[in-house]
Amino acid sequence: MMGLRLERRLDAPRALVWTMPLLSVVLALLAGALFLRLTGSDPGEVYGMMLRGAFASRYGTTETVVKAIPLMLCGLGVGIAFRMLLWNIGAEGQLYLGAFGATWVCMSFPGWPSYLLLPAMVTAGCLAGGLWALLAALPRAYLKTNEVITTLMLNYVAILWVSYLVHGPWRDPAGLNFPLTPPFVRSAWLPTFSGTRIHVGLIIAVVVAALLSLVLWRTRWGYEVRVIGESARAARYAGMNVERNILLVMFLSGALAGLAGMCEVSGVIHRLQHQVSPGYGYSAIIVAWLGRLNPWAILVVAVLFGALLVGGYAVQLAGIPAAVAYMLQGAILFFVLAGEFFTRYRVRLVIPPRKHAGAAPAGGHGGGS
Amino acid sequence: MDWLLAVSICQAAVTAGTPILFAALGEIMAERVGILNLGVEGMMLVGAVSGFLVTVRTGSPWLGLIASLLAGGLMALIHAVLSVGLRANQVVSGLALTLFGTGLSGYLGKPLIGVPAPSTFRIITVPLLGDIPFLGPVLFAHDYLVYISYLLVPALWFFLYRTRPGLHMRSVGENPAAADAMGISVVGTRYLYTVVGGMLAGAGGAYLSLAYAPTWLENMTAGRGWIAVALVIFAGWNPLAALGGSYLFGGVDALGLRIQAVGTVVPSFFLSMLPYIFTILVLLASARGRRRLVAPGALGLAYDREGH
Numbered sequence: 001m002m003g004l005r006l007e008r009r010l011d012a013p014r015a016l017v018w019t020m021p022l023l024s025v026v027l028a029l030l031a032g033a034l035f036l037r038l039t040g041s042d043p044g045e046v047y048g049m050m051l052r053g054a055f056a057s058r059y060g061t062t063e064t065v066v067k068a069i070p071l072m073l074c075g076l077g078v079g080i081a082f083r084m085l086l087w088n089i090g091a092e093g094q095l096y097l098g099a100f101g102a103t104w105v106c107m108s109f110p111g112w113p114s115y116l117l118l119p120a121m122v123t124a125g126c127l128a129g130g131l132w133a134l135l136a137a138l139p140r141a142y143l144k145t146n147e148v149i150t151t152l153m154l155n156y157v158a159i160l161w162v163s164y165l166v167h168g169p170w171r172d173p174a175g176l177n178f179p180l181t182p183p184f185v186r187s188a189w190l191p192t193f194s195g196t197r198i199h200v201g202l203i204i205a206v207v208v209a210a211l212l213s214l215v216l217w218r219t220r221w222g223y224e225v226r227v228i229g230e231s232a233r234a235a236r237y238a239g240m241n242v243e244r245n246i247l248l249v250m251f252l253s254g255a256l257a258g259l260a261g262m263c264e265v266s267g268v269i270h271r272l273q274h275q276v277s278p279g280y281g282y283s284a285i286i287v288a289w290l291g292r293l294n295p296w297a298i299l300v301v302a303v304l305f306g307a308l309l310v311g312g313y314a315v316q317l318a319g320i321p322a323a324v325a326y327m328l329q330g331a332i333l334f335f336v337l338a339g340e341f342f343t344r345y346r347v348r349l350v351i352p353p354r355k356h357a358g359a360a361p362a363g364g365h366g367g368g369s
Numbered sequence: 370m371d372w373l374l375a376v377s378i379c380q381a382a383v384t385a386g387t388p389i390l391f392a393a394l395g396e397i398m399a400e401r402v403g404i405l406n407l408g409v410e411g412m413m414l415v416g417a418v419s420g421f422l423v424t425v426r427t428g429s430p431w432l433g434l435i436a437s438l439l440a441g442g443l444m445a446l447i448h449a450v451l452s453v454g455l456r457a458n459q460v461v462s463g464l465a466l467t468l469f470g471t472g473l474s475g476y477l478g479k480p481l482i483g484v485p486a487p488s489t490f491r492i493i494t495v496p497l498l499g500d501i502p503f504l505g506p507v508l509f510a511h512d513y514l515v516y517i518s519y520l521l522v523p524a525l526w527f528f529l530y531r532t533r534p535g536l537h538m539r540s541v542g543e544n545p546a547a548a549d550a551m552g553i554s555v556v557g558t559r560y561l562y563t564v565v566g567g568m569l570a571g572a573g574g575a576y577l578s579l580a581y582a583p584t585w586l587e588n589m590t591a592g593r594g595w596i597a598v599a600l601v602i603f604a605g606w607n608p609l610a611a612l613g614g615s616y617l618f619g620g621v622d623a624l625g626l627r628i629q630a631v632g633t634v635v636p637s638f639f640l641s642m643l644p645y646i647f648t649i650l651v652l653l654a655s656a657r658g659r660r661r662l663v664a665p666g667a668l669g670l671a672y673d674r675e676g677h
Contacts, residue, residue, distance in 0.1 A: 323475025330469025
């Protein structure tokens with residue numbers, strides 16, 4: 001009888017490691033097309049609209065980059081935590097807290113010049129996001145509480161907190177009862193590139209990616225993070241302080257999401273409102289995984305997902321819900337996960353020798369690779 | 370607090386706790402065989418939307434419920450293929466399932482927003498039992514789904530701890546290699562209970578859209594799927610404890626709503642935070658006890674027969 005045999009690859013071929021995510025995206029889009037067809041939409045039309053929406057105009061392309069910035073920052077933050085197997089699913093809430101912190105500074109010191117106000121807003125945004133993440137990191141480090149659930153629960157609390165502020169004490173009296181704060185003073189606006197909505201957050205994200213890859217691969221601390229991610233037990237034997245690193249990495253992770261929130265309110269929205277993010281923090285999880293937790297790859301994937309979001313808005317004009325974009329994101333992650341299997345294992349067709357007397361039995365235990 | 374208010378809050382605690390209970394029972398089944406499924410929120414949402422969709426089309430909430438079960442099961446099947454079949458990281462696969470489910474339910478549910486449910490699960494007071502003071506209105510004036518959940522809890526407990534398949538189930542989650550050596554199909558068992566668990570999450574979604582709210586709203590689960598996952602830890606993977614825990618969460622939820630209705634100086638946003646904060650506190654509390662020890666030994670780990 002023929003059979004399939006799995007062999008674990010000792011070393012995945014490099015080419016496969018990088019082509020598999022691409023192939024996964026293509027397959028996910030094909031599966032999405034099939035689904036759209038089944039539910040009565042024309043996949044060619046939907047994808048065409050998404051593509052045109054995201055790339056065909058100057059506004060579309062720049063908007064793709066605008067949407068990619070928070071995805072980059074959150075993706076980098078989530079990615080560094082994932083490296084240590086810290087499942088920070090709270091980037092969304094940390095982003096909201098970052099937006100809150102930055103807004104607080106802006107509303108408290110509206111008279112400050114830009115060169116003071118913007119750094120203060122960045123600091124407040126990072127601190128607020130980082131501290132919010134610490135709320136989940138502390139019990140994770142010392143009580144081994146499941147951080148997936150605590151970070152996620154904190155998302156709901158953070159969003160409700162911002163909702164409370166913009167509905168209540170911070171509501172713009174001139175805002176016709178809309179849940180938003182008064183617009184920021186001009187000095188609190190992040191500079192943009194001429195004639196576009198792309199703001200310097202883009203440069204910040206690239207610098208952060210460069211710093212992260214430097215820290216990860218060139219410093220002792222980066223080495224510790226990578227070792228703890230491989231095996232916390234081994235790290236402990238080697239004398240590394242796992243708890244302290246959990247706190248540090250989670251703080252950093254939250255600070256980057258908080259920075260994304262600061263950039264959104266200061267660079268794009270120019271005020272705090274009840275919906276700061278359309279789920280950047282959640283999409284960042286896929287961005288990070290698809291980028292294989294590599295900072296540079298995360299930047300690239302974020303642009304792809306920015307396009308997916310802008311395309312999602314574009315199809316709304318045809319009466320198709322923007323949720324399509326999120327469905328596709330989930331589908332892409334499914335295919336990436338499935339693809340990883342084939343980079344980790346070699347699937348071999350086993351054809352046992354014909355039945356001669358004494359032929360070796362196929363399979364069996366422990367057949368070395 | 371006056372008597373009628375107490376009765377109404379306790380009754381609401383059962384109603385609000387029921388969708389969480391269904392989802393938590395499903396997650397207990399999956400985790401008992403070693404599969405951590407963080408897609409509960411997504412499975413509930415897809416269950417809720419498909420139940421509502423089919424009910425709107427057919428007029429029968431029972432057909433809607435069946436659709437929810439199938440939808441939840443199908444969603445869980447994706448997770449099973451990825452995490453059991455392809456040995457993917459269970460955390461990431463579950464998160465993907467939630468994201469996918471959120472998007473899918475938003476897409477399917479778009480035309481259903483604002484559509485009234487043609488028919489829902491109605492409240493049926495159990496004869497005799499319903500006349501017991503306090504307990505009668507609190508426990509026995511509900512719809513069929515609540516009564517089904519009452520039966521499901523002891524049934525699952527009995528199945529887990531008193532039957533042979535239940536023993537197999539637990540051994541697969543505790544020590545898959547040993548179970549495999551005993552001749553139990555680890556892969557088959559994991560597929561089966563992950564999918565059945567997903568069906569129960571789907572039922573939890575159906576309860577929301579066909580009995581609790583009866584309507585479809587985007588993201589109407591509002592984190593209840595995640596609360597269910599937390600509850601499983603709090604309940605020590607035991608169905609009986611999950612029952613109590615669900616009503617406790619339902620009670621916090623109901624209390625927040627009642628306080629809002631009565632009118633208070635506390636802004637409603639803070640009252641809406643209560644279930645989430647309570648979930649975190651409960652996780653902190655359960656981390657301190659010895660409950661951690663009862664987590665299935667192989668929870669979250671892919672099984673590789675050749676062990677290398």
